Amino acid sequence: MELWLFILITISFFITFFFFKNKKKLPPGPLSVPIIGSLLWLRRSPADIESVLRDLHSKYGPIFTVHVGSHPFIFILDRSLAHKVLIEHGAVFSDRPPPPPATRFLSMNQHNVSSSPYGPLWRLLRRNLISEILHPSRVKLFSHGREWVLDLLLSKLHLQSSSVVTAMDSFRFAMFSLLVLMCFGEKLGEDAIKAIESAQRDLLLYTSKLNVFSFAPAITKHLFRHRWTTAFEMRRRQKELYTPLMTARKEHKNTSINPDVDDPHGDRYVYSYLDSLLDIKLAEENCRVLTDDELVVLCSEFLNAGTDTTATALEWIMANVVKYPNVQAKMREEIERVAGDGSEVIKEEELQRMVYVKAVVMEGLRRHPPAHLVLPHSVSEEIVVEGYVIPKNASINFGVAEMGWDGKVWEKPMEFRPERFVEEGVDVTGSREIKMMPFGVGRRICPGLGLAVLHLEYFVANLVREFEWREVEGEEVDLAEKPEFTVVMKHPLRARIIPRRSAAARA
Numbered sequence: 001m002e003l004w005l006f007i008l009i010t011i012s013f014f015i016t017f018f019f020f021k022n023k024k025k026l027p028p029g030p031l032s033v034p035i036i037g038s039l040l041w042l043r044r045s046p047a048d049i050e051s052v053l054r055d056l057h058s059k060y061g062p063i064f065t066v067h068v069g070s071h072p073f074i075f076i077l078d079r080s081l082a083h084k085v086l087i088e089h090g091a092v093f094s095d096r097p098p099p100p101p102a103t104r105f106l107s108m109n110q111h112n113v114s115s116s117p118y119g120p121l122w123r124l125l126r127r128n129l130i131s132e133i134l135h136p137s138r139v140k141l142f143s144h145g146r147e148w149v150l151d152l153l154l155s156k157l158h159l160q161s162s163s164v165v166t167a168m169d170s171f172r173f174a175m176f177s178l179l180v181l182m183c184f185g186e187k188l189g190e191d192a193i194k195a196i197e198s199a200q201r202d203l204l205l206y207t208s209k210l211n212v213f214s215f216a217p218a219i220t221k222h223l224f225r226h227r228w229t230t231a232f233e234m235r236r237r238q239k240e241l242y243t244p245l246m247t248a249r250k251e252h253k254n255t256s257i258n259p260d261v262d263d264p265h266g267d268r269y270v271y272s273y274l275d276s277l278l279d280i281k282l283a284e285e286n287c288r289v290l291t292d293d294e295l296v297v298l299c300s301e302f303l304n305a306g307t308d309t310t311a312t313a314l315e316w317i318m319a320n321v322v323k324y325p326n327v328q329a330k331m332r333e334e335i336e337r338v339a340g341d342g343s344e345v346i347k348e349e350e351l352q353r354m355v356y357v358k359a360v361v362m363e364g365l366r367r368h369p370p371a372h373l374v375l376p377h378s379v380s381e382e383i384v385v386e387g388y389v390i391p392k393n394a395s396i397n398f399g400v401a402e403m404g405w406d407g408k409v410w411e412k413p414m415e416f417r418p419e420r421f422v423e424e425g426v427d428v429t430g431s432r433e434i435k436m437m438p439f440g441v442g443r444r445i446c447p448g449l450g451l452a453v454l455h456l457e458y459f460v461a462n463l464v465r466e467f468e469w470r471e472v473e474g475e476e477v478d479l480a481e482k483p484e485f486t487v488v489m490k491h492p493l494r495a496r497i498i499p500r501r502s503a504a505a506r507a
């Protein structure tokens, strides 16, 4: 064959190949300008991004694509389509996109529940978390911990009751202390908990700075090297704080103490999340146990996943309780009817009979979901949805807030009306139909759903029983939002709290 003919055939082959390759019809979206478009997108604030997504939804419909670099981000803001992909095609849509290479150390190469690919490791870690810690029978074992933390929280609030309280810090600390107990099995002192909390938080807030590594990692890794080393140093600090706790638990495991009897420190020994992780053997990797770095990553995930999410939801709910005295009065009436007006705290069994308290919590999660998007999903194989190709390298996300605010399902969706859940309950798992999805739906649904709802009901009911929550004179509660790790109140809740019973009655 002549050389020129060979070259011509080769060129035609490549042109045809790329033509067909590029012909894949991705969901529609704005034209992307390489590099400049990506840089502009990366510079946007999270608040901006949400309003852009809303505009793109009205322009392009229920599913659309945004390109950052060569990476397609696909968004679904429509309830029925979300149901179709997350429930009907759940096995395909439950993967996670790989993190940028420069940040892989944060998840120890995806060796945790939230970032591991849909496969045997994820199944093992998730099943362990649910069956050993988050199953209702296990959650019950920590009721003493909830009473302990509630008592600390109420005592702290009582000390501030003559002045104005900014509640969020106390809420976050309470949720964190509870999770530390469930994670390490120990009731640590306030200073120790605070040290771990600040190490966690520093790293968590810093991770948003690592987003730059998603774009041209070969270059950004050198340009932003300082960010990488800072995050690395923060992880080292975290490990330093965890090490004595891990050592204590390993020693406990080796001394064959009967877990059903009291431990040498006088506290009841309760099997903790860390204990369950120490018992894991990775079948796919010669049955090895988890390394210390992997234990740090998994414990850190447990503490992060359940703290800000629950504390944020608690703050939003209490903000509405302060803003709407009629809601507070109805709760108060129900609490008294079910639990009497004795001096004890509300018991977890009593919550089951508090229909209105439960409705307030659900309405809070619908109107103010702590996460407006879920964690990014990806598909395990290329699939066509509504005539569009969803490629394997795409990150896929879902508009949680938009779904809970859909006027086709909810009358006056932006109003805070717990009554809607008294008349008719809702299935937040969305298995038949999605009406709201504050915890995601499908195979990656939040495994902490039950624990989070229990914590919210327990703390909301007891906070309302203990204090009357009032607006600060001249300061209307402002429900403006600000996206951080979760979507928090732009102006944190400040309230005047008046004890409903004397300190003597509490004692």
Ligand code: HEM
Pocket (backbone or CB within 6 Å): 113, 114, 115, 126, 302, 305, 306, 307, 309, 310, 313, 369, 370, 371, 373, 374, 375, 376, 438, 439, 440, 441, 443, 444, 445, 446, 447, 448, 449, 451, 452, 453
């Ligand atoms: C109000 C509180 C909470 C909210 C609103 C919430 C919300 C969410 C959401 C939206 C997701 C992502 C679902 C997806 O990717 O499709 C998620 C995942 C997750 N959550 Fe929660 N969460 C809360 C509390 C908790 C608690 C208390 C824990 C555990 C202690 C927890 C552990 C996790 C884990 C491990 C994942 C990853 C699941 C997986 O990838 O398989 N969350 N959560």
